[in-house]
Amino acid sequence: AGAQFLKREIERGEDTLIGVGHGRTLAACVEYLPRISAEKTRFVSLLGGLTRKFSANPHDVIHRLAERTGAEAYVM
Secondary structure (H helix, E strand, O other): OHHHHHHHHHHOOOOEEEEEOOOHHHHHHHHHOOOOOOOOEEEEEOOOOOOOOHHHOHHHHHHHHHHHHOOEEEOO
């Protein structure tokens, strides 16, 4: 459901800014997000690297989102 929501927001084709937190649920969401073009989308980390588990770390999550979509990613 989370991946579908992100996909819909990205595909709207508008200049989109999406704030990204951390956690295993969000990390799993990225895995289910298909590779799509998101040139008008920017992802911004809302948190610093607060977790030891690398897959749920906000820096890793946001970079994987950018890799899958081609969007810009900004981290704290």
